[in-house]
Amino acid sequence: MEPRGVPPYLSDPAATRPSPNCPDRPADPAATLALRPFVITAGRVIGDDTRMGFETQVSALPGARPARLTPEANAIIAICQRPISVAEVSARLRLHFGVTKILIGDLHSAGHIIIHAVDDESPDPDTILRVIHGLRAIF
Amino acid sequence: MDFVPSSDRALATTYDAHLMRRQTPSAPIPIKIIIAGGFGVGKTTTVGAISEISPLTTEAEMTSASVGIDDPGPTSAKSTTTVAMDFGCVTIDQTLKLYLFGTPGQSRFAFMWDELIRGAVGALVIADSNRLNDCYASIDYFERADMPFAVGVNAFDGHLAHDLDEIRWALAINENIPVLRFDARDRVSVRDALLVVLERALDHAVRRKPIRGDAGPVHMGLP
Ligand SMILES: Nc1nc2c(ncn2[C@@H]2O[C@H](COP(=O)(O)OP(=O)(O)OP(=O)(O)O)[C@@H](O)[C@H]2O)c(=O)[nH]1
Ligand SMILES: [Mg+2]
Numbered sequence: 001m002e003p004r005g006v007p008p009y010l011s012d013p014a015a016t017r018p019s020p021n022c023p024d025r026p027a028d029p030a031a032t033l034a035l036r037p038f039v040i041t042a043g044r045v046i047g048d049d050t051r052m053g054f055e056t057q058v059s060a061l062p063g064a065r066p067a068r069l070t071p072e073a074n075a076i077i078a079i080c081q082r083p084i085s086v087a088e089v090s091a092r093l094r095l096h097f098g099v100t101k102i103l104i105g106d107l108h109s110a111g112h113i114i115i116h117a118v119d120d121e122s123p124d125p126d127t128i129l130r131v132i133h134g135l136r137a138i139f
Numbered sequence: 140m141d142f143v144p145s146s147d148r149a150l151a152t153t154y155d156a157h158l159m160r161r162q163t164p165s166a167p168i169p170i171k172i173i174i175a176g177g178f179g180v181g182k183t184t185t186v187g188a189i190s191e192i193s194p195l196t197t198e199a200e201m202t203s204a205s206v207g208i209d210d211p212g213p214t215s216a217k218s219t220t221t222v223a224m225d226f227g228c229v230t231i232d233q234t235l236k237l238y239l240f241g242t243p244g245q246s247r248f249a250f251m252w253d254e255l256i257r258g259a260v261g262a263l264v265i266a267d268s269n270r271l272n273d274c275y276a277s278i279d280y281f282e283r284a285d286m287p288f289a290v291g292v293n294a295f296d297g298h299l300a301h302d303l304d305e306i307r308w309a310l311a312i313n314e315n316i317p318v319l320r321f322d323a324r325d326r327v328s329v330r331d332a333l334l335v336v337l338e339r340a341l342d343h344a345v346r347r348k349p350i351r352g353d354a355g356p357v358h359m360g361l362p
Contacts, residue, residue: 057166083166091195134231
């Protein structure tokens with residue numbers, strides 16, 4: 001998969017956006033994140049990026065301590081300390097799903113986030129059997 | 140061991156590289172089941188009954204066709220709609236996580252489903268026995284998409300307006316598609332409904348690719 005272009009504020013620590021209006025953690029992340037989808041993605045829209053589905057797992061690279069990023073990027077890295085689905089990142093940060101995919105794609109290109117793509121589109125019988133046995137055992 | 144004095148920065152970099160080698164995280168395989176059905180039929184209730192987290196919502200921009208999927212004429216206008224999707228999850232073990240996505244079932248969302256069902260193992264179509272019409276679009280869609288599914292009739296307060304045979308007849312669905320009664324508020328009942336979907340999914344997957352492991356007998360009535 002061709003990596004997308006890395007926005008300058010992600011690739012170059014020196015080019016970090018000025019921080020006064022852009023603290024690492026907004027006072028009310030939910031309110032801030034929800035309102036600015038097009039600002040957040042610099043006006044880009046989803047391309048044909050099919051790597052990420054709703055359930056696709058993503059995680060921050062351990063040890064990756066990026067230079068100051070946008071509040072959204074920081075929030076994503078913070079929430080991705082354990083593997084988590086793209087849908088859950090979107091829901092918990094109250095970011096539009098499409099916006100979430102773009103931001104995660106950028107963080108992936110910049111080497112901060114792993115996208116755990118699943119090779120096979122449809123799960124194989126053995127995996128489904130494990131889910132069946134697991135569900136029976138859980139409840 | 141040699142210790143070469145170095146700047147904090149270089150030390151940090153070495154340490155990071157070390158961490159990265161040791162702890163590149165492995166993630167569970169996500170298994171996705173779609174929970175479909177008309178408005179107010181109990182989709183969110185179903186997800187919430189079994190999910191280990193209370194249902195979350197993601198809003199996705201989807202292309203939708205403004206005509207029914209039965210009539211996708213060449214002039215069918217497409218538009219973009221924001222759709223709210225509820226989801227929850229059940230951790231099976233460290234390597235497997237089940238995701239349930241509750242999705243609006245109207246036919247104009249057919250295009251959204253194409254993205255949503257990619258990689259899904261199967262679907263539970265929830266029906267209200269008083270409003271069977273509302274689930275036609277879902278059934279039609281999953282049949283065409285060759286997606287394994289079962290129809291779960293949500294027994295609101297234990298009451299079904301029709302018995303299961305009548306419902307099957309009214310829905311005019313294939314003999315081998317399970318129609319079952321369940322209670323969207325009951326965890327075990329939802330679990331059992333999902334197991335029926337998963338058995339359909341297993342049947343479907345075995346047809347494509349035989350079982351490799353020693354996972355025990357499978358009685359799926361294969362031809
Ligand atoms: N009495 C009773 N109420 C139910 C049952 N299942 C769902 N409900 C109620 O019916 C209403 C709709 O259920 P939801 O789970 O929100 O349905 P939904 O399909 O997610 O609805 P939309 O997302 O709006 O399409 C809620 O008030 C539920 O509490 C049931 O089995 N019995
Ligand atoms: Mg709902």
